[in-house]
Amino acid sequence: MLEEKNDNLPTADGNVPNDSNESIQVESVTAENEATTAETANETVEAAAENTAVTTEEEVVKVDTETEHVNQKALNSIDDSNAEESEDETLKDRHHIPMQDYDTLSMEQLVDELLILVATDKVMSVKEHVEEIKKAFLAKYNHFIEEKKEEYHAENPDTTEDFQYHFPLKVKFDQSYSTYRDNKNTHFKSLQTNLKSNLENRLAIVEELKELINPQENIKDTLKHFNELRERWKNAGSIPKDKYNHVWNNYHFHVENFYDYLHLDREARDLDFKHNLEQKQKIVARVEELVNEADVNKAFRELQDLHKIWKEDIGPVSKEHRDEIWNQFSDLTKKMHDKREVLFEKLRGTELENLEKKKEIIAAIEVLATVKVNSHSQWLAQIEKVEALRAAFFAAGKVPSDVNEETWGAFKLAVRNFNSFKNSFYKDIKREQNENLEKKNALVAKAQELQESTDYNATTPIMKKIQEEWKQIGHVPRKYSDKIWKEFKDACNNYFNKLKEQKDEHNAEEIEAFDKKKSYLETLREYQLTGDHKTDLDAIKLHIENWKNLGKVPFPRRHIEGKFNKILDALFDKLSLSKKDTDLLRFTNRIEGLSENNDTRKIESEKIFLMRKIDEVNNEILQLENNIQFFTNTRNAKKENSIVLEVRKNIAIHKESLDGWKEKLKQLRNLKVE
Numbered sequence: 001m002l003e004e005k006n007d008n009l010p011t012a013d014g015n016v017p018n019d020s021n022e023s024i025q026v027e028s029v030t031a032e033n034e035a036t037t038a039e040t041a042n043e044t045v046e047a048a049a050e051n052t053a054v055t056t057e058e059e060v061v062k063v064d065t066e067t068e069h070v071n072q073k074a075l076n077s078i079d080d081s082n083a084e085e086s087e088d089e090t091l092k093d094r095h096h097i098p099m100q101d102y103d104t105l106s107m108e109q110l111v112d113e114l115l116i117l118v119a120t121d122k123v124m125s126v127k128e129h130v131e132e133i134k135k136a137f138l139a140k141y142n143h144f145i146e147e148k149k150e151e152y153h154a155e156n157p158d159t160t161e162d163f164q165y166h167f168p169l170k171v172k173f174d175q176s177y178s179t180y181r182d183n184k185n186t187h188f189k190s191l192q193t194n195l196k197s198n199l200e201n202r203l204a205i206v207e208e209l210k211e212l213i214n215p216q217e218n219i220k221d222t223l224k225h226f227n228e229l230r231e232r233w234k235n236a237g238s239i240p241k242d243k244y245n246h247v248w249n250n251y252h253f254h255v256e257n258f259y260d261y262l263h264l265d266r267e268a269r270d271l272d273f274k275h276n277l278e279q280k281q282k283i284v285a286r287v288e289e290l291v292n293e294a295d296v297n298k299a300f301r302e303l304q305d306l307h308k309i310w311k312e313d314i315g316p317v318s319k320e321h322r323d324e325i326w327n328q329f330s331d332l333t334k335k336m337h338d339k340r341e342v343l344f345e346k347l348r349g350t351e352l353e354n355l356e357k358k359k360e361i362i363a364a365i366e367v368l369a370t371v372k373v374n375s376h377s378q379w380l381a382q383i384e385k386v387e388a389l390r391a392a393f394f395a396a397g398k399v400p401s402d403v404n405e406e407t408w409g410a411f412k413l414a415v416r417n418f419n420s421f422k423n424s425f426y427k428d429i430k431r432e433q434n435e436n437l438e439k440k441n442a443l444v445a446k447a448q449e450l451q452e453s454t455d456y457n458a459t460t461p462i463m464k465k466i467q468e469e470w471k472q473i474g475h476v477p478r479k480y481s482d483k484i485w486k487e488f489k490d491a492c493n494n495y496f497n498k499l500k501e502q503k504d505e506h507n508a509e510e511i512e513a514f515d516k517k518k519s520y521l522e523t524l525r526e527y528q529l530t531g532d533h534k535t536d537l538d539a540i541k542l543h544i545e546n547w548k549n550l551g552k553v554p555f556p557r558r559h560i561e562g563k564f565n566k567i568l569d570a571l572f573d574k575l576s577l578s579k580k581d582t583d584l585l586r587f588t589n590r591i592e593g594l595s596e597n598n599d600t601r602k603i604e605s606e607k608i609f610l611m612r613k614i615d616e617v618n619n620e621i622l623q624l625e626n627n628i629q630f631f632t633n634t635r636n637a638k639k640e641n642s643i644v645l646e647v648r649k650n651i652a653i654h655k656e657s658l659d660g661w662k663e664k665l666k667q668l669r670n671l672k673v674e
């Protein structure tokens with residue numbers, strides 16, 4: 001990945017390697033060594049002396065240290081990412097999968113997203129996405145279950161049963177996540193086997209590189225062997241990410257030693273150095289363009305690839321250019337890193353805004369948890385407000401990770417307090433509903449007891465009263481509502497269906513009675529009085545008795561009774577009977593008709609009318625008697641005798657009328673209504 005200062009020399013990882021697997025120990029050059037070997041050794045001593053001289057200058061050292069420290073953060077970021085992707089090449093695909101703000105999605109949407117990700121064969125490339133979905137889903141699910149549990153205990157305060165809730169969406173999520181986990185484990189096991197083998201292979205290549213520096217070897221054979229090792233290295237495959245930088249730094253260290261210490265053809269070496277320098281200069285030029293790229297994340301991903309090419313595909317350059325070209329690359333990397341940090345700061349600012357929104361939402365829910373309402377409809381409105389605030393909370397987006405748990409906890413507490421406040425109201429409602437359930441169960445038992453009764457005259461008013469009482473009783477618990485209503489309705493329907501069947505039988509008799517009365521009415525129209533008072537009165541009474549014996553008629557056809565009464569009135573008018581007797585006969589006939597038809601409403605109205613008439617006549621008599629008293633006390637009472645006589649006559653008429661009204665009331669009170 002990152003090529004450290006001096007093209008991944010031993011100082012790249014902060015320590016000069018001294019282990020046989022991390023560095024090479026260059027053997028002392030004997031007098032018999034070739035001159036080129038001695039020359040190379042002298043160059044090394046001179047370079048070391050120069051470096052020692054430089055490091056004695058404290059200011060230069062301070063500047064170099066600060067520069068390295070400033071750039072190191074950016075380099076480490078790319079190093080870590082490249083090491084991870086080098087271990088598993090499928091991780092590169094994660095850059096092409098958008099990382100959504102999963103906290104804003106509903107549980108249904110999260111499961112849909114999980115299904116899409118699990119379907120991909122790049123199992124490790126979706127790891128971070130799947131884990132974010134899991135975290136968001138479980139947070140929402142656990143909160144959801146907590147609320148359902150509180151509702152359950154609020155509705156069943158005395159229950160000893162454990163709370164259980166089947167949530168199909170959770171089953172679907174678990175199945176999908178289990179599939180992902182199995183795929184990941186399979187992939188990881190296969191990967192681990194290859195990584196171990198590849199690591200051993202690369203370490204063996206490094207060991208062979210160390211053995212190449214041998215003055216006794218033929219230069220051409222050594223160069224051929226070196227190229228073979230480079231090709232084997234290129235095809236050696238992925239290794240564990242925690243070994244990546246160490247192994248690559250070690251490899252490059254020995255490659256550079258091969259260039260610097262081996263007796264290579266200088267011209268060929270310089271050409272190789274030149275080619276490598278040109279390639280690295282192209283990379284530097286490309287990074288300069290990336291610094292101005294609008295899409296910072298895309299540019300940074302390409303920079304990451306360029307670091308890998310720099311480190312893995314391009315060989316070293318000559319010493320005089322190593323520091324310069326690396327520093328250019330490192331400085332540009334720092335600029336790109338700074339741009340990304342600015343982007344992250346902007347995102348951080350957005351997260352802080354989201355945090356303020358969520359705090360406001362939590363405060364609003366806390367207020368609703370203190371507003372007392374006393375009706376179901378008002379609570380429904382409050383619940384709707386909380387649901388809207390809950391949706392707004394989830395849609396508000398991410399907050400800074402360091403306060404995420406705290407914010408989520410405050411939200412859950414606010415909702416829990418609201419639910420507890422709400423449940424206390426519904427707990428009282430539940431108590432009232434249980435009382436209503438007991439009352440309705442009593443009515444059900446009574447209705448079931450009476451449903452087989454055949455005493456319709458006595459039972460029907462009771463059944464109607466039970467139905468009215470049922471209407472006056474409030475709600476019962478929902479889980480009993482349908483069952484108890486069905487029991488009550490079945491009992492009532494059973495009784496009234498039997499009553500209807502009984503009435504249908506009576507209706508047939510009533511229709512037959514109507515037909516008979518209709519025929520009798522035609523006969524009565526032709527009846528003529530004989531002129532003998534007693535004979536005619538007995539005949540009229542017989543007609544009345546015959547009419548009654550014909551029976552009741554259907555309610556819609558009761559108009560025939562009025563026609564019969566009109567004929568009787570005409571016959572009474574022809575009789576030489578006193579008005580009082582005639583009136584009583586008519587009245588008797590009419591109220592008996594009301595009695596036969598069980599018309600209690602009209603009978604009661606008639607009683608009220610008669611009592612009012614009696615009061616009126618009594619008042620009239622009292623007034624007339626007062627008038628007589630006035631006239632008899634005057635000085636000219638004798639002259640007023642004619643007036644007094646007239647008043648007394650009126651009193652007698654009113655008293656006779658009063659007797660008639662009283663007789664009618666007496667008959668009415670003695671009337672037996674079926």
